[in-house]
Amino acid sequence: MEKKNTVHFGAGPAKLPPSVLIQAQRELLNYSGTGISVLEMSHRTSEFTKIINTAENLLRELMNIPENYKVLFVHGGGTGQFSAVPLNLIGLKKDRCADYIVTGAWSERAAKEAQKYGSVNVVHPQLDTYTCIPDSSTWSLNPSASYVYYCSNETVHGVEFNFIPDTKDVILVSDMSSNFLSRPIDVSKFGLIFAGAQKNIGCAGVTVVIVREDLLGKALRECPIILDYKVQAENNSLYNTPSCFSIYIMKLVLEWIKGNGGAEAMEILNRQKSSLIYDIINISNGFYCCPVDVQCQSRMNVPFRIGKKEGDESLEKLFLDGASKLGMISLKGHRSVGGIRVSLYNAVTLEDTQALSAYMKDFLKDHHHNEVDH
Numbered sequence: 001m002e003k004k005n006t007v008h009f010g011a012g013p014a015k016l017p018p019s020v021l022i023q024a025q026r027e028l029l030n031y032s033g034t035g036i037s038v039l040e041m042s043h044r045t046s047e048f049t050k051i052i053n054t055a056e057n058l059l060r061e062l063m064n065i066p067e068n069y070k071v072l073f074v075h076g077g078g079t080g081q082f083s084a085v086p087l088n089l090i091g092l093k094k095d096r097c098a099d100y101i102v103t104g105a106w107s108e109r110a111a112k113e114a115q116k117y118g119s120v121n122v123v124h125p126q127l128d129t130y131t132c133i134p135d136s137s138t139w140s141l142n143p144s145a146s147y148v149y150y151c152s153n154e155t156v157h158g159v160e161f162n163f164i165p166d167t168k169d170v171i172l173v174s175d176m177s178s179n180f181l182s183r184p185i186d187v188s189k190f191g192l193i194f195a196g197a198q199k200n201i202g203c204a205g206v207t208v209v210i211v212r213e214d215l216l217g218k219a220l221r222e223c224p225i226i227l228d229y230k231v232q233a234e235n236n237s238l239y240n241t242p243s244c245f246s247i248y249i250m251k252l253v254l255e256w257i258k259g260n261g262g263a264e265a266m267e268i269l270n271r272q273k274s275s276l277i278y279d280i281i282n283i284s285n286g287f288y289c290c291p292v293d294v295q296c297q298s299r300m301n302v303p304f305r306i307g308k309k310e311g312d313e314s315l316e317k318l319f320l321d322g323a324s325k326l327g328m329i330s331l332k333g334h335r336s337v338g339g340i341r342v343s344l345y346n347a348v349t350l351e352d353t354q355a356l357s358a359y360m361k362d363f364l365k366d367h368h369h370n371e372v373d374h
């Protein structure tokens with residue numbers, strides 16, 4: 001079937017670069033002269049070894065990952081890491097406790113899971129709504145915590161950190177599932193970074209873990225072997241069968257990122273795209289309303305309500321139906337927050353975003369009956 005002119009703004013699994021899909025299609029039946037597909041290929045073959053090594057080397061290059069970090073490709077998604085992080089790291093210090101910064105649905109889930117394995121301290125008063133990051137001067141960090149955990153971009157609530165928390169000497173862990181490789185970051189500031197591939201760097205099935213070597217080998221006795229970072233590291237992520245095809249797709253996306261200028265270029269593009277959407281929200285006189293504080297509005301996921309602050313559901317439905325008629329899909333907000341959510345991951349182009357912003361302008365003109373001053 002031909003590819004339609006659909007613009008996919010979904011939160012994940014998300015849009016892939018069309019050139020990646022075309023290459024995967026071209027190579028599907030006969031990968032590199034082997035006569036078989038990557039889907040059918042043993043993970044012990046020289047061809048697959050080349051795929052997984054290339055993926056790792058590209059990641060190292062694109063993120064400038066220091067030598068003393070291991071790169072792992074594991075199963076279980078971001079959610080698997082909610083368990084793997086405490087199972088591997090909470091025992092680093094004898095108190096078995098960890099600090100969590102809870103700024104949205106995903107860090108909330110991670111903190112809840114970690115409670116099974118040790119004591120969890122949320123470093124700020126519980127938030128009633130996830131629309132801000134409590135000022136870091138108010139955090140009560142525990143110096144004997146084994147690690148400090150945060151989610152650098154809350155996919156559901158659209159809250160993104162534009163700074164790296166200062167944890168003094170305590171190890172920093174971050175869930176970067178939804179803004180991975182969307183901008184350059186200093187990996188050396190972290191003990192561990194993880195990200196599911198299906199938002200910014202590929203399809204579902206593989207999760208990247210970047211972990212500092214000295215943190216390996218400290219897992220709790222009850223840590224399932226499949227979640228043990230040391231075992232995965234010693235076996236180059238081939239302790240058992242990995243998600244071969246997902247790793248292959250990730251390799252293609254990483255090649256695409258490199259070919260398009262790397263993390264620096266992604267940052268510029270992502271800034272431009274998100275500004276297009278926030279600019280319309282800001283000039284709409286409250287017709288479009290993003291509840292998130294300006295300084296932590298996400299470049300990756302833009303949630304907003306339409307018509308009034310708490311949202312006019314009939315107007316929102318009209319907006320979604322109209323968008324869908326123009327081929328713009330997956331714009332419905334997460335079921336827990338409602339409204340609209342625009343996800344602008346790396347593969348979403350400036351043109352895709354311009355089409356949406358033009359539609360938002362038209363919709364505003366047609367449905368906003370109050371004065372608009374701009």
Ligand SMILES: *Cc1c(COP(=O)(O)O)cnc(C)c1O
Binds near residue numbers: 153
């Ligand atoms: C999507 C997402 C997850 C969960 O990923 P799964 O692969 O579905 O387990 C975790 N954290 C963040 C920030 C996400 O965006």
